[in-house]
Amino acid sequence: MSAPSDLEALETRLSVGIKAAPDLAALDALRVNALGKKGEVSLKMRELGKMSPEERQVMGPALNGLKDRLNTLVTCRKTVLEDAVLNAALDSETVDVTRPVSHQARGSLHPVGQVMEELAVIFADMGFAVAEGPDVEDDFHNFTALNFPSNHPARDAHDTFFLKSAEGETSKLLRTHTSPVQIRAMMNKKPPIRIIAPGRVYRRDWDQTHTPMFHQVEGLVIDEDTHMGHLKGCLMDFVSTFFETDLVEARFRPHHFPFTEPSAEMDVRYESVGNAVKIGSGDKWMEVLGCGMVHPNVIRSCELDPEIYQGFAFGMGVDRLTMLKYGMPDLRPFFEPDSRWLSHYGYSPLLQANLATGLS
Numbered sequence: 001m002s003a004p005s006d007l008e009a010l011e012t013r014l015s016v017g018i019k020a021a022p023d024l025a026a027l028d029a030l031r032v033n034a035l036g037k038k039g040e041v042s043l044k045m046r047e048l049g050k051m052s053p054e055e056r057q058v059m060g061p062a063l064n065g066l067k068d069r070l071n072t073l074v075t076c077r078k079t080v081l082e083d084a085v086l087n088a089a090l091d092s093e094t095v096d097v098t099r100p101v102s103h104q105a106r107g108s109l110h111p112v113g114q115v116m117e118e119l120a121v122i123f124a125d126m127g128f129a130v131a132e133g134p135d136v137e138d139d140f141h142n143f144t145a146l147n148f149p150s151n152h153p154a155r156d157a158h159d160t161f162f163l164k165s166a167e168g169e170t171s172k173l174l175r176t177h178t179s180p181v182q183i184r185a186m187m188n189k190k191p192p193i194r195i196i197a198p199g200r201v202y203r204r205d206w207d208q209t210h211t212p213m214f215h216q217v218e219g220l221v222i223d224e225d226t227h228m229g230h231l232k233g234c235l236m237d238f239v240s241t242f243f244e245t246d247l248v249e250a251r252f253r254p255h256h257f258p259f260t261e262p263s264a265e266m267d268v269r270y271e272s273v274g275n276a277v278k279i280g281s282g283d284k285w286m287e288v289l290g291c292g293m294v295h296p297n298v299i300r301s302c303e304l305d306p307e308i309y310q311g312f313a314f315g316m317g318v319d320r321l322t323m324l325k326y327g328m329p330d331l332r333p334f335f336e337p338d339s340r341w342l343s344h345y346g347y348s349p350l351l352q353a354n355l356a357t358g359l360s
């Protein structure tokens with residue numbers, strides 16, 4: 001039969017082993033050897049049944065204490081060894097971020113992101129800054145301040161996603177266009193203002209050429225002597241730089257938008273070459289954007305005096321521009337995570353769009 005002094009010797013031997021375990025596998029083997037079903041301590045526990053009540057009173061608590069202390073030692077050693085494994089991995093997996101990126105780098109930019117970059121570069125060259133607004137808007141910025149009368153059918157045409165709001169809270173919606181950024185720009189900054197606002201917009205629409213989320217870019221110029229001539233010059237320059245041709249022939253077709261007066265849609269002359277379009281020649285006209293002189297009511301909603309300030313605005317669909325420029329026949333893959341499509345149409349993250357060496 002064991003005596004308390006045997007247990008001391010056993011504890012010393014097992015503890016030394018556990019504390020010196022070189023790795024997690026060795027530690028687990030030691031744990032099984034000591035505390036597993038057939039381990040040394042467990043075998044001693046079994047002997048309790050054969051002991052006299054007096055002996056059991058001494059050996060029971062002694063064995064339980066031994067078991068607890070060994071368990072604690074195993075847990076401590078385990079933490080030390082796990083930390084060592086983690087530190088070794090962190091050391092061997094460090095990345096030197098100052099090293100040049102390999103030209104074998106995988107991954108590419110989505111064409112829509114690339115086109116947004118191109119738009120920012122083109123308009124920056126004309127003095128425009130990039131502005132942003134929230135995707136979750138309110139009725140005031142998305143409609144009312146943009147001169148959409150309440151209950152006007154133009155609101156329905158946007159097929160808005162409304163968000164649930166709590167009692168007494170202003171109701172929120174997903175912006176249906178990037179035009180509300182115009183309002184935010186005019187309310188936050190004194191003219192002169194020259195901004196473009198690229199971003200996501202949302203409408204309840206889903207078919208071959210419509211997705212419930214798509215991308216637009218908005219443009220706004222507000223100053224004291226701005227007129228339609230500036231609008232026309234700016235947009236002609238834009239189209240010629242974006243489609244990389246000097247041969248732009250455009251027509252401005254009268255249209256209606258609540259937030260501009262007069263309003264127009266800009267068409268450019270083009271011909272189809274396979275899936276792509278060639279701008280500047282051919283006998284077809286293609287609509288590229290909506291534009292107009294900012295309506296005095298919109299300027300007034302932003303607490304500016306329309307007798308002093310005027311300007312122009314424009315808006316266009318980025319996904320559609322991307323399809324046209326790069327000859328992509330279908331909109332849907334834009335929103336499907338298909339890596340084959342992305343590696344075919346995607347852009348190198350290392351080649352920044354710029355006007356000096358070419359856009360794309």
Ligand code: DAH
Nearest residue numbers: 177179290291292313314315
């Ligand atoms: N917000 C319009 C839309 O979503 C696009 C637009 C047209 C914006 C004319 C403008 C503009 O700023 O002047 O269809």
